[in-house]
Amino acid sequence: MNRFDYVRPTTVAEAIQALGSDASARFIAGGTNLVDLMKYNVEKPGRLIDITRLPLGGIAEHEGGLRIGTLVSNADLAYDARIQTRYPLLSSALLAGASAQLRNAASTGGNLNQRTRCYYFYDEGTPCNKREPGSGCPAIGGVNRIHAIFGASEACIATNPSDMCVALAALEATVQVTGPDGDRAIAFADYHRLPGDDPSKDNSLKPGEIVLSVDLPARDYGQHHTYLKLRDRLSYAFALVSVAAALELDGRTIKTARLALGGVAHKPWRNVEAEALLQGKPATRESFQAAADLIVAEAKPQSENGFKIELARRAIVRGLEQAAAGTPQNQSDKRIQ
Structure with missing residues (x-):
C-alpha cells in the first residue's frame, strides 16, 4: 500500500476543496471497497479525504418521498421503518448483499460508487482497460463466468456488483451531487455508465463532485x-x-x-x-x-x-x-x- 495524506473536513465545501484537482485523491467513508482496492494496489490514492464528519447523514421526508444522506449506512437504511414500509424493495436488496458487519460500515454513497469485482480488475499482474485504458481485457476469452451479457463492449465486460443500486434503478431514484460548478441532480438511469471505449470511469460524476444524497420518489410499490x-x-x-x-x-x-x-x-x-x-x-x-x-x-x-x-x-x-x-x-x- 502506498503512502498517502489524510484529511478530515467538517464541511462539504472543505471536502471539495481538499479533493481539488488531484486526480489521485479519494473520498472515504466506510471504506469497505476502497480499502480492499488499496490493499491490492488497484487504487493508489495520494490523499484520502475522510467525509464521515460531514453533515450528510439521516433520512428525511422530501417532496413526498425520502431523501437518503450519502453517509447513511446500509444497515440503518435497510432497517429504517419508513424504508421497510414504503420502499421494502430497497430494504430487501440491501439485506441480500454483503454481511451484517459490512452493512454496518458501508455507506449509501460508497455502495453507489463501488467498483467492479472482476477478477482481472483486482489482479494488478494482468492487463485491464478499467485500471489502465488501452491495456486490454483478458476477461474476453478468459475466465468470464460472472461477466456481463448486456451492454458490454470490446473494451470491458465487467459487471456492477451492487444490490442496492438494482433496487434504486427500479425505484427510479435521483442522485443529488455538488462540486466546483454547483449542485445538480442526476436521474439514476444516467448515473452509472456503460463501458464503451473507456471503462475506467464507472459513473457520470464530474471531477471534484461529491454525492450528497439519493432521493426516492413518492411512488413506493410497497405491496407488489x-x-x-x-x-x-x-x-x-x-x-x-x-x-x-x-x-x-x-x-x-x-x-x-x-x-x-x-x-x-x-x-x-x-x-x-x-x-x-x-x-x-x-x-x-x-x-x-x-x-x-x-x-x-x-x-x-x-x-x-x-x-x-x-x-x-x-x-x-x-x-x-x-x-x-x-x-x-x-x-x-x-x-x-
Whole structure:
C-alpha cells in the first residue's frame, strides 16, 4: 500500500476543496471497497479525504418521498421503518448483499460508487482497460463466468456488483451531487455508465463532485415487489443474476411495471420496452414470459456465461410472479419461493 495524506473536513465545501484537482485523491467513508482496492494496489490514492464528519447523514421526508444522506449506512437504511414500509424493495436488496458487519460500515454513497469485482480488475499482474485504458481485457476469452451479457463492449465486460443500486434503478431514484460548478441532480438511469471505449470511469460524476444524497420518489410499490438474487452460494456472494421487480396493479391488470437486473451489465440493467409491454396486461405467467423474452433477446454471452441468459429469463418470470402475488423473496430464508 502506498503512502498517502489524510484529511478530515467538517464541511462539504472543505471536502471539495481538499479533493481539488488531484486526480489521485479519494473520498472515504466506510471504506469497505476502497480499502480492499488499496490493499491490492488497484487504487493508489495520494490523499484520502475522510467525509464521515460531514453533515450528510439521516433520512428525511422530501417532496413526498425520502431523501437518503450519502453517509447513511446500509444497515440503518435497510432497517429504517419508513424504508421497510414504503420502499421494502430497497430494504430487501440491501439485506441480500454483503454481511451484517459490512452493512454496518458501508455507506449509501460508497455502495453507489463501488467498483467492479472482476477478477482481472483486482489482479494488478494482468492487463485491464478499467485500471489502465488501452491495456486490454483478458476477461474476453478468459475466465468470464460472472461477466456481463448486456451492454458490454470490446473494451470491458465487467459487471456492477451492487444490490442496492438494482433496487434504486427500479425505484427510479435521483442522485443529488455538488462540486466546483454547483449542485445538480442526476436521474439514476444516467448515473452509472456503460463501458464503451473507456471503462475506467464507472459513473457520470464530474471531477471534484461529491454525492450528497439519493432521493426516492413518492411512488413506493410497497405491496407488489421482490428482490430475487441468484448466486453461487446463499450468503456473502455477488449476484450471477438478480431481479428487482415492482408492480402497480388494478385487480389483476398491470398499471405500471418497473424491472431492473443486476449481475448482468456494467450498470443496473433496465429495459423500458419490456416495462411498457407489461402495462395493461394481465399479471400472468404468459405476460411475464413475454417480457422476459424481450429482455434476453438482446443478450450477448461470453465464452463461459451463456447460462446467464436462461437464468435471467427464469429469474425475471419468477420475480414478477412473486411481485404480483405480494410474496417477496425472504432474505432470511433465501430458498426461492
